[in-house]
Amino acid sequence: MKEVWLKIKRQDNPQAKPYWEEFKVPFTPKMNVISLLLEIQKNPVNAKGQQTTPVVWDCNCLEEVCGACTMVINGVARQACAAIVENLKQPIVLQPLTKFPLVRDLMVDRSKMFENLKKIRAWIPIDGTYYLGPGPRVSQSVQEKIYPIATCMTCGCCMEACPYVKKEPNYIGKSNYMGPAAMAQVYLFNSHPTGAMEKEKRLDAITGDGGIADCGKALNCERVCPKNIPLVSIIGELNRQTAFRAFNRWLFK
């Protein structure tokens, strides 16, 4: 392989019309999709030989821990840094995520995922940062269970794959579903001894509009999660807990 053939969906700004542009980039062994985009920066010429603008995309750590470079690569949402060219069918088709407002080209605005974390109170309610000694003891088995969930990098793959998270822009649908990532964080904070002190508040935050009941169990989320978070069983467990809480409320009202 001498050259890599790329098709990129581009859009100059949120109001502009999207268009496709093709590129031919020199191949080097073990290169990833990020390297392709870096090559285009250095030589912004498309496959027709016309001068163009460098492609705009989001990236940072380049080792799949920050979540920035998520895009749709050959139809699947994943991190561009971990997408090795040798393993991809050509032409490699790059598109922006569709569940978030577009910024430019492959860059989108995922701030609603961070807003969701506010709604579900995704934090441990500590008293303050002054010295209060160690935190509660945690067994190895509990740590091994919750650590993978804590590696969620808010990348948006699960949002993209979930048919119940609505598309941007102007989607006309019923669901305001916050998405699987937020659900997993509820489970994470409710598993911590101090976090569990606000367990009910978090369960209430995912009861009702945008909450857990909006999940239609398509099971796509777990398949695309780059951190292999067991999203399906987490959502199942939360379903049980929210139902139990509703029942309790009815019983003790």
Next chain:
Amino acid sequence: MVMKVVVVGGGLAGLMATIKLCEHEADVDLISYVPVKRSHSVCAQGGINGAVNTKGEGDSPWNHFDDTLLGGDYLANQPPVLGMCEAAPGIIYLMDRMGVTFTRTGEGLIDFRRFGGTLVHRTAFCGSTTGQQLLYGLDEQVRRWEVEGKVKKYEEWDFLSAIIDEEGVCRGCVAQDMKTMEIRAFPADAVIMCTGGIGAIFGKTTNSYINTGSPASSVYQQGVYYANPEMIQVHPTAIPGEDKYRLISEGVRGDGGRVWTYKDGKPWYFLEEWYPAYGNLVSRDVASRAIYKVCRDLKLGIDGQDFVYLDVTHLNPEWIEKRQHGVLEIYRKFAGEEPTKVPMRVFPAMHYTMGGLWVDYDQMTNIPGLFAAGECEYQYHGANRLGANSLLSCFYGGMVAGDKVPEYGKKLKKDHRDISSKVFETEVARQKAKTESIYKLNGSENPYKLKEELNEYMMNYVTVVRYVEKLKETDKKILELMQRYQKIGVCDAGGWSNRTAIFIRHLWNMFEFSRAIVHGALLRKESRGAHYMPEYPNRDDENWLKTTKAKWTPDGPQFSLEDVDTSLIKPRVRRYDVRKDEVIKEEAEKEKVATLRKEEVVVG
């Protein structure tokens, strides 16, 4: 009046400072180049140091302090380093309370592993994604303050400059929205720079794509001293890649990984042979130099190439997977091989900036009201940083800044609301004009290619081994690139999210910092820590136990020297082939003999 503070950068230092400021009832504008949860702190793998001493090894904060100074070849001012080491156990406990998923012992306590430059288990960790987990812990707490209305985040804003009034006091900053490209002032009573390292200058780096050092360089050009710029850490073990060099944590060696290459057809564990006391866990500068020596001088790299092996195949695969899943996954993904079956191929890569903005013990720069914390300042690591001390210094620096800024605020005579709007307007106008001039660049040079040329020189000549002639050549090259900068073509005229224009701004700032690094290296005529000059191979405490301070001028950096505060521990010879207690004993003996001789002379 409620104090208003701008924190620039949302990595560990910035977030920690923000939380402290909120607790002191200040209002915070948090400006970040990326959503804070994606800051470069996520890349830290191995852990965070704190002498909690849970392994019956007799460790103590003082011992941690001693290791840190020795690791840094005594270039750090000692009192703040001691402060950091004493605070370390409390910081680990604080993060524990925040729910950080530290790896545990059978008793449910936080587990500790060994790291470079030390002989004890002092490093707390979360698998091998400790930085990510710690960052998330702080990110969550800041989000809580955001909900309370104390913090307003400005994510995906690029810091342009500090606003300095006619009295020379910092009154806020100017930043640009990277979507709308709007440039505006952020008036404040103080600004804390927490903008991280400068890896992009070197290219072959474990740093993130965003680590250009642009904001720090910008305030350097406004008059903040850049201290010890020549102190650049090269990490011994990274996976070479086109887009970045991916780190393989020192923790892998802490958990038993061994470094070797073939000699006479047999595995040669050269670190263990050369440094029997510390073995694979010698300090990073020492390990990187050793690997360079093996590959470049002895030509004993694997297959004659620039690689050595980092081997974990002798360890229990399940056990190492549990502790190092994150890095092993990185190796599998990017190198395409199974590290528990085949040794990993690694080579040194630029990793950390020990030098940085000069600050006093309150984290304040020489411009009143302008503070700095985290990797962008110079204070805690001297000439070489010990592994797992960076996360710690980010927390500690952020904490100190978060506590000291309100104290500074109380002493301020004028509130930022009393400052004439002209002060803000002038700086905004200056930055707008500068940005306009970038848009007007319509030559033939490609900015990304200029960066690549800079990278080649900086990586080849200003990292592990530094020759005077090559340094001078590099400086010439930078000057040439600065000329060619004027002939850049923007190749993007877009008025919306124009990343190329932003990159061009950063590129200039990278040139300015590069010159300070090269000039600092030329100035320091000795070898100390990460700074190794074959022409001056020894440490020279008499002349060079000094901080180099670069001051920006239009004609290039001008340096002054400052004595290092060594009031707590007398600098010793730095050796990793024998245990440090033996070195201490040896030196004490020597001193005894010397005093006896002196007495003999007096008596005689």
